[in-house]
Amino acid sequence: MFHYTVRRLLYAIPTLLLISLILFLLLDLAPGDPTAQLPLTIPPDVKERIRASLGLGEPIHIRYLLWLQQFFVNESLHLISELTGWDISGDRQRVISWQTRSPVVDIVIQRLPQTLWVVGLSYVVGIAIALPIGIISAYRQYSWFDQVGTFVSMVGFSVPTFFTGVLLIVIFSVHLGWLPSIYDTTHVVTDWNSFLFQIRQLLMPVFVLALFNAAQISRFMRASMLDNLNLDYVRTARSKGLAERAVILVHVLRNSMIPVVTVIALGVPSVFGGAIITEQIFKVNGLGQLLIIAIEASDIPMVQTLSFIFAILIVLFNLIADVIYGILDPRIRYD
Amino acid sequence: MRTSRCLFGAIAAGSFLAAAAAQAERGSDGHVSIIYWQAPSILNPYLSGGTKDLESSSLVIEPLGRHDANGNLVAWLAESVPTVANGGVSEDLTSITWKLREGLVWSDGSPLTSEDVVFTADYCMHPQGGCAQLSNFDSVQSVEAIDDLTIQITFDVPKPYPYSVFVGAQSPVLQRSQFQDCLGARAPECTEQNFNPIGTGPFRVVEFRPNDVITMEANPNYRDPDKPAFATLTFKGGGDAAAAGRAVLETGEFDYAWNLQLAPDVLQNMQNAGKGTVVSAFGTLVERLMVNLTDPNPELGDERATPKHPHPFLTDRNVRQALSMAVDRDLLVEIGYGQAGKATCNVVPAPEIYASTANDGCLVQDIEAANRLLDDAGWVRGADGVREKDGVRLSILYQTSTNAVRQDFQALIKQWWSEIGIESELRNISASVFFGSDPGSPDTFQKFFADIEMYANNFEGADPETYLGNWKCNENPRPETQWQGGNMPRFCSEEYDSMLADMAKTGDINERARLGKAMNDMLMQEFVIIPLVHRGRVSAHSNTLGGVDLNTWDSELWNVADWHRVK
Secondary structure, three states, X not given: OHHHHHHHHHHHHHHHHHHHHHHHHHXXXXXXXXXXXXXXXXXXXXXXXXXXXXXXXXXXXXXXXXXXXXXXXXXXXXXHHHHHOOOOOOOOOOOEOOOOOOEHHHHHHHHHHHHHHXXXXXXXXXXXXXXXXXXXXXXXXXXXXXXXXXXXXXXXXXXXXXXXXXXXXXXXXXXXXXXOOOOOOOOOOOOHHHHHHHHHHHHHHHHHHHHHHHHHHHHHHHHHHHHHHOOHHHHHHHHOOOOHHHHHHHHHHHHHHHHXXXXXXXXXXXXXXXXXXXXXXXXXXXXHHHHHHHHHOOOHHHHHHHHHHHHHHXXXXXXXXXXXXXXXXXXXOOO | OOEOHHHHHHHHHHHHHHHHHOOOOOOOOOEEEEXXXXXOOOXXXXXXXXXXXXXXXXXXXXXXXXXXXXXXXXXXOXXXXXOOOOOOEOOXXXXXXXXXXXXXXXXXXXXXXXXXXXXXXXXXXXXXXXXXOHHHHOOEXXXXXEEOOEEEEEEOOOOOOOOOOOEOOOOOOOOHHHHOOOOHHHHHHOHHHHHOOOOOOOEEEEEEEOOOEEEEEEOOXXXXXXXXXXXEEEEEEOOOHHHHHHHHHOOOOOOEEOOOOOOXXXXXXXXXXXXXXXXXXXXXEEEEEEEOOEOOOHHHHHHOOOOOOEOOOOOOHHHHHHHHHOOOHHHHHHHHOHHHEEEOOOOOOOOHHHOOOOOHHHHOOOHHHHHHHHHHOOOEEOOOOOEEEOOEEOEEEEEEEOOHHHHHHHHHHHHXXXXXXXXXXXXXXXXXXXXXXXXXXXXXXXXXXXXXXEXXXXXXXXXXXXXXXXXXXXHOOOHHHOOOOOOOOOOOOHHHHHHHHHHOOOOOHHHHHHHHHHHHHHHHHOOOEEEEEEEEEEEEEEOOEEOOOOXXXXXXXXXXXXXXXXX
C-alpha cells in the first residue's frame, strides 16, 4: 500500500508538468488582452507599454519557463521563509497578478477562509443531509419518504443556484429583511453576537450550495444501497440472526460507501475551486470569484496559477479516493 | 452639463444639509458603506486605468485640480487654477505653474511639498514603468520644483489646454518617501505601496483586499478639521449591477452603489422600495456606429480595411446618410438606457459650450426620406428587396461587443435598415477580444474587418481636443502601425486636419469651442460616425446619505469629504 502510494505520487509529477504546459498553451492561444478592460481614453501606445511591462513581449517558451521557476522555486522558497523565518527567498520574483500587481499566492491564501467557510461548510452540510436521506430512501424504496427525497433532489439538481440564490435574497433580505444579501468578508468572530452574525450571513449561500450537493450525493447513496440490499451476503447476515440495524449500518452501508466515497473525494477539489456563481450572487468573493474575474481581465498568471492549484488538488484527491478503497474493502490491495 | 431632475433634488437637499452638517465633528456620523460591482484591484491609478481603481483611490490620494459636477475646473490641492489671465500659464502656452495650498500634510503627518509632485511625474514618465496614465503627460518636457510649494510644468509645444497633468482622479499626487524605491520596472513589485498609498484625501486605508473589499478610516490629518463626517468606510466590490442596486435601494445594507447599468423598469421597481434614490448625470459618453470607409473584403489580404481599397458602397455619402436617417434614437434610449440615456446627433455631446445643435435633424426617424435618398442615388431594389447598383449589393456586416443592450440595438437597427433595402448580418464579439489590441486577432474594433461597428467612447475631462484628434488622417489603424490608432472610419480630410492644427494653437476658449463644433459637425454631416445615444451615469444612494453630487467629469467619490448621515 505504501509503495503503491509513493509510486502514484511519483507518477503525479510528470502528469502535473504536462497539465501545466497544456494550461499555459491554452491560455496563451486563447484570444484576450489584459489591457482590453481599460477605458478607451487610454491611447494604444500606452497600452502597448503596459503590455510590455507585464512581460508579454517575451517569447512563449521563456514565459512558460519563467512561470515554472516562479511557481515551483520562488514560491516554495518564499513559503519556507514565511514558515521558518529564515530569509532564503531574497529578492526572487514571485508569481505576480497582472490586475493587482501583487503575488497571486498571497491573494489565494487571503481568499481561502471565506471559500472554506461557505463552500466547505455547504459540502459538509450537504453530505450530512445526503447520506441519511440516501440510506433511508433505499431501505424504504417507493415509500412516501423516498418519493419526497426524490422530488427534493430533483429540484436541487435541476434548479440552478443563480435562481435559488436570488429567490432566497428576494424573500429573506428584501421582503423579510432577516438576512444580509452581501457577505461581509472582513467580519471576525469575537463573541456570541458576531458568531450569530456569521451564521446569519452564511445561512443563504450555504443552504443554496448544500441543496445542490446533497441532491447529487443522496442519489448516489440510494442507488449504491439498492445494489447491495438484494445481495446474498445481506440474506446471510439476516439469517444469522443479526439485528436489522447491524445489517444495514455495518454490512450494507460499508459496502455501499465504496462508490460514494469516490464521488465525495473527487468533489473536494471543487470546494477549493469555489463556487463561481454562488460566490458572485452573495458577494462572498472567494476563489471562484477570483478565478472568473481573472479570466475576464485576461490575468494569465492568476488564471494559470489557480487552475494549476486545482489540478494538483484533483490529482491528489484521486489518489486519496483510491487509498480509501483499500481501507473500506480489504479485498482491494494494490501491491 | 445637463442634469436630470432627481439630481437637482439631490443637490438642493445636499447643499441644504451640508450647511447643517458643516457644524458636525469629524467622524461623528459613524460608518458609511459603498458598493462597486467591479472590485478594485489596486489603489495606484498609475498602474491601472480601470474606473473602479481610479475611483476607489480617489478617496485617498488627490490631484492638484479637478472638475466639479458641472465640468468646471476647480483647485484641489492647489491654491487656485493657473490661467493665462492670472499669470499661472505662460503667454506662449508652454508652461504652467501650480502653487500648492499652504500647510497640507499627508495622512502620516509629514508635509506635502512640490518635491512629491515632481516625483509623481518622474514616476509616471519612467520609460519602464508601464504607466497607464502616460498620455496625460504627453509633451511634458520637465516638471520642476521652484520652491517648496510651487511647481512648474514645461511643455515642448504650446499647450492651449494644459490641464491634463495632475488634474482629475487619473493623475493624483503620490508621496515621494513612500514610492521612491518603486520607479520604473520596480513599480509593480511595490505591493505594499500600491495597496496602501499614503494620501492627503479624507480617508486612509486600513486594509486592502484585492478584488474584494477595502476598509478605510477618516484621515486624522485631513485639512478640514471637521471632515469627513464618517469615521470609517467600507468599499465593497464584486457581484453585478442588479445586486448592488438591490443592496442600496431595496435592503438598505449599503449607502452608495456605483454605475447601475440596469433596464429602466428594473431600476424604477427597486427605487419604489423607498430606501434610496437613483441619481444620474451626463458626461461625454456616446454610443455610436462607426462606418468603415475602406473595404474589409478578406480577399484583399494584408491590404484589407486599409485606405488603399475604398469601400464599395459606404464611400457613397447618400448610403451613410440613409443609414443614420433610418434609426429611431428615442426608441433605442427607451429600450436600452431609460433615465441614463438621451438621443444625440453629436459625437461631442458635452460640455455645453462644445455641444453643436447643427445636426439635430437626426433625432427624428425618417424611413421614407431615407428610401427616397437611396432611390435618387440610383440604388434600386432587387428581387429580394435589397438595393443594388452596378452589381454592388447593399449588404452590411455589423459588429459590436457581446452585451445584452448592444444585441437589442443590433436587432432593431437591422430591422430598420431592412425597411430601406439594406441587408445586414449581425456579429458580436467578446469584449475582451473586441476591445483588446492583440494585432494577431482579426476581431478587434481597430482592425474593423466589418462594414459597421458599434461601441461607446468618451473623453476625459472637459476638453475634446485629444478626442477629436482621433479622426486625423494619419490616426487610421493600419498594418504599419500594428493596427493602432483611433480613426476607425479611416476618415481623411485636409480641412479637418487643419482645423485640428488650429485648435492646438488656440488658447481662447470661445474660439476653441467654435473649432470643436465645426469638427464635430463635419464628422456628423459626412455621416462617418453615426451617434446613437448620449449615455449618462446612473448611481444610487441611500436616503440617509447626504451630500452626494454625482460627477461624471471626475471620480464619483470626488466630494466624499462632504458626505454625511441625514438624521
